Amino acid sequence: MEFAELIKTPRVDNVVLHRPFYPAVEGTLCLTGHHLILSSRQDNTEELWLLHSNIDAIDKRFVGSLGTIIIKCKDFRIIQLDIPGMEECLNIASSIEALSTLDSVTLMYPFFYRPMFEVIEDGWHSFLPEQEFELYSSATSEWRLSYVNKEFAVCPSYPPIVIVPKSVDDEALRKVAAFRHGGRFPVLSYYHKKNGMVIMRSGQPLTGTNGRRCKEDEKLINATLRAGKRGYIIDTRSLNVAQQARAKGGGFEQEAHYPQWRRIHKSIERRLHLSSVSFRLRILLTMQGMRLNHFIHGMFVEFPFFALGFPLREGASVLIHGTEGTDSTLQVTSLAQIILEPRSRTIRGFEALIEREWLQAGHPFQQRCAQSAYCNSKQKWEAPVFLLFLDCVWQILRQFPCSFEFNEHFLIMLFEHAYASQFGTFLGNNESERCKLKLQQKTMSLWSWVNRPSELSKFTNPLFEANNLVIWPSVAPQSLHLWEGIFLRWSRSSKYLDEAYEEMVNIIEYNKELQAKVNILRRQLAELETDDGLRESP
Secondary structure (H helix, E strand, O other): OOHHHOOOOOEEEEEEEEOOOOOOEEEEEEEOOOEEEEEOOOOOOOOEEEEHHHEEEEEEEEEOOEEEEEEEEOOOOEEEEEEEOHHHHHHHHHHHHHHOOOOOHHHOHHHOOOOOOOOOOOHHHOOOHHHHHHHHHOOOOOEEEEOOOHHHOOOOOOOOOEEEEOOOOHHHHHHHHHHEHHHOOOEEEEEOOOOOOEEEEOOOEOOOOOOOOOHHHHHHHHOOOOOOOOEEEEEOOOHHHHHHHHHOOOOOOOOOOOOOEEEEEOOOOOHHHHHHHHHHHHHHOOOOOOOHHHHHHHHHOOOHHHHHHHHHHHOOEEEEEOOOOOOHHHHHHHHHHHHHOHHHHOHHHHHHHHHHHHHOOOOOHHHHOOOOOOOOOOOOOOOOHHHHHHHHHHHHHHHOOOOOOEOHHHHHHHHHHHHOOOOOOOOOOOHHHHHHHOHHHHOOOHHHHHOOHHHHHHHEOOOOOOOOOOOOOOOOHHHOOOOHHHHOOOOOOOHHHHHHHHHHHHHHHHHHHHHHHHHHHHHHHHHHHHHHHHHHOO
């Protein structure tokens, strides 16, 4: 298919662009295969370059011969285009609708994008499983790398390499995979070097109504416990939902077969509920005087780390799963590592976390992020699961502003690229699909762009001071806030916040320079005192 077939009118003059907090701009509107571009001949006027993949929905209206298109974006931006001529307006609207809903992944912009920057680091090889395993192998010899899923033969949503107990061989893993939903057998998510506790994740066991067992599964899970220790199986479904799953062939672990483990059901909202909440949030944001922090606590940001409270405080090992193990499970394992692991609060550590716990772990980004809050024709597999995770991280960052190396802009950037990007990092639903699409050969990694010094400076938190302690956030209603940087970014001016942030950065930089000068003076004074002492000595 040629993009030209979808573009009925490639160019229209005298189009007027309206955006909040910007003056109206008149210029020429152009449609390409991947971008909507409005350019103006006015001096000092910013051009509009909008990826078609960022467009969530459009509305049309007409007054006489003047047509208006309201474009609603996946990043919650709303822009208005006034287009002279009804036919031109209808053609533009029809073309945008077609170009923003391409069926083939290979037609998307990452396959056509060519970087204009020098590639210093190949982001596709920045966070390989072997490299992550080296961080654990120095502290324990009880785990190993398994290649049982080579060529994705055992589990299509797992990577080819996983970390499993050394005492369990690959043949046993195959049997466990047949006992777990989607072949997602328990694998290591996190190893705590100080006390040896581990966090594992998996899919639900396929016990069914007849209480099916798998001795290899029981052996694998028990192999992760140290002598005399107990563990917790955290099911992210309510007990009622988990029992209903048994009738469909799924289920949960029977404690009689896992006597060293205690099962806890801690319900985390399912993706269908999240989609409806996202829609209601968009409606509420248009209202004035809403107590949004209570809405967030009650309906949108129901913190997944509720589920990990006392097991983590006890230093107990944990197995986490819901139904598939690709959504709420990953939210919990990721947030647990934000709380426990200082490395996850650094820029590269957080990137590694996203790679390991979301991309390689099989979160279906292509399905979940296909549309956003404004789309009225959502599919059942669409949900803002990753956005919820980023929102939770922002809430923790807000409570511990000095413990994170990255700032809010870093989280916003990740949200934007998950929904629309020139990079291939978030394409596909799992590693198997990315391999078939040959993303490493045909697209650029987001990390190749982010990890350049010129970009890192934009995402670095000036208040950062390394904190090696566990951080426990408050989840009281008064502690939670609407993430205005995401939900109100395009409807409220950030001028004064930006000015305050710049002033804070300037003060911090000035203090650093002043401290550096003080240190130099101290060294010079110490050298003078040493010289005087040498001259006075006999």
